[in-house]
Amino acid sequence: MIPFNKPYLHGNELTYISQAVSGGKISGDGVFTKKSHEFFEKKYGFKKVLLTTSCTDALEMAAILLDIQPGDEVIAPSYTFVSTVNAFSLRGAKLVFVDSYSDNPNINPVAIRNNITAKTKAIVIVHYAGVACDMDAVMAISKEFNIPVVEDAAQAIDSYYNDKPLGSIGTFGTFSFHETKNIISGEGGMLVINDEKYIQRAEIIREKGTNRASFFRGEVNKYGWVDIGSSFLPSDIIAAYLYAQLEKIDTIQAKRKALWQRYHDGLNELAAKGFITLPVVPEFATNNAHMFYIVCENIKARSELIQYLKGNGIHSVFHYLSLNKSDYYLANNESVDLENSDRFTDCLLRLPMFYELELEQVDYICSKISDFYNVK
Numbered sequence: 001m002i003p004f005n006k007p008y009l010h011g012n013e014l015t016y017i018s019q020a021v022s023g024g025k026i027s028g029d030g031v032f033t034k035k036s037h038e039f040f041e042k043k044y045g046f047k048k049v050l051l052t053t054s055c056t057d058a059l060e061m062a063a064i065l066l067d068i069q070p071g072d073e074v075i076a077p078s079y080t081f082v083s084t085v086n087a088f089s090l091r092g093a094k095l096v097f098v099d100s101y102s103d104n105p106n107i108n109p110v111a112i113r114n115n116i117t118a119k120t121k122a123i124v125i126v127h128y129a130g131v132a133c134d135m136d137a138v139m140a141i142s143k144e145f146n147i148p149v150v151e152d153a154a155q156a157i158d159s160y161y162n163d164k165p166l167g168s169i170g171t172f173g174t175f176s177f178h179e180t181k182n183i184i185s186g187e188g189g190m191l192v193i194n195d196e197k198y199i200q201r202a203e204i205i206r207e208k209g210t211n212r213a214s215f216f217r218g219e220v221n222k223y224g225w226v227d228i229g230s231s232f233l234p235s236d237i238i239a240a241y242l243y244a245q246l247e248k249i250d251t252i253q254a255k256r257k258a259l260w261q262r263y264h265d266g267l268n269e270l271a272a273k274g275f276i277t278l279p280v281v282p283e284f285a286t287n288n289a290h291m292f293y294i295v296c297e298n299i300k301a302r303s304e305l306i307q308y309l310k311g312n313g314i315h316s317v318f319h320y321l322s323l324n325k326s327d328y329y330l331a332n333n334e335s336v337d338l339e340n341s342d343r344f345t346d347c348l349l350r351l352p353m354f355y356e357l358e359l360e361q362v363d364y365i366c367s368k369i370s371d372f373y374n375v376k
């Protein structure tokens with residue numbers, strides 16, 4: 001069976017974990033956390049980064065930092081993972097879901113603008129598949145109405161909008177190192193803070209509401225409880241695994257891009273014949289090869305294709321169920337139809353994508369998809 005995803009050791013993971021242990025500090029903010037912070041600030045020019053235990057946590061920190069209160073409205077795409085919006089629901093926000101483009105799952109800025117009200121306190125966008133949203137359009141709305149933007153960049157490591165790294169454009173960027181992402185640490189994440197005024201409070205919120213970070217820098221002579229917060233920082237064991245992956249980021253990305261291109265070449269003809277649709281990467285965006293997906297004609301074709309591939313030893317998956325149709329949302333809100341988001345829910349199919357996947361396996365997967373459509 002070709003799995004959908006598979007975690008992989010790229011070199012120094014186990015060595016660094018063992019170094020962290022023998023160094024005598026495996027709680028948060030140890031040597032490997034610092035090395036990872038430096039890596040991101042240097043390679044991508046992020047103003048300030050803080051590792052977290054997940055992207056979910058980074059989003060929760062963003063919601064606290066933006067002081068989201070019950071009744072505030074938060075605009076977000078519907079075709080996304082639960083965590084994108086759950087962080088804001090936890091603070092009592094009212095979610096306003098808006099639609100994707102018709103040709104790709106990213107949020108449509110026109111739909112954002114149409115849903116702004118006096119109560120809108122944040123705009124959350126997702127760079128789906130690591131492909132940038134139209135950030136000039138999003139940031140123009142943000143500026144016009146003075147509403148902060150959170151970039152859920154969970155899938156968007158090492159990807160760019162024109163020449164700006166994703167995660168560096170909004171007020172905050174949030175990343176994931178979950179085992180299904182490009183760079184992994186099992187569970188893991190990161191908050192990027194692009195506006196200086198939030199840095200100090202972010203450190204406090206991440207450390208249980210204490211000013212421990214200032215204390216260790218010698219800025220205050222004792223530390224105590226100064227704000228709300230939680231325990232958002234990862235063990236240095238996680239950071240050790242992560243740092244080993246970061247050292248290999250260029251190799252990892254090159255392999256994933258080669259796999260992505262092979263899928264694209266292998267399925268181009270099927271797409272030209274109109275059986276499936278392939279991902280669209282706009283001019284302003286780079287492709288970080290986070291995922292390879294196809295869009296089937298309808299839910300029936302997709303279900304049959306999943307079964308067919310399964311029968312041939314290939315594990316493909318669909319994922320997001322439009323959040324505007326989720327049980328939790330509908331329990332407290334009226335149903336809304338979001339045509340494009342609902343279509344991606346029914347028709348989008350993700351194909352296996354992980355570092356150890358081989359080009360020949362991609363060829364095999366493409367040939368099986370062609371067989372399914374009876375195209376030679």
Ligand SMILES: *Cc1c(COP(=O)(O)O)cnc(C)c1O
Pocket residue numbers: 053054055056057080081083084126152154155175176177178187188189
């Ligand atoms: C994976 C993912 C998350 C959640 O990341 P965790 O690190 O598992 O919390 C959030 N948003 C999007 C768009 C994701 O793909």
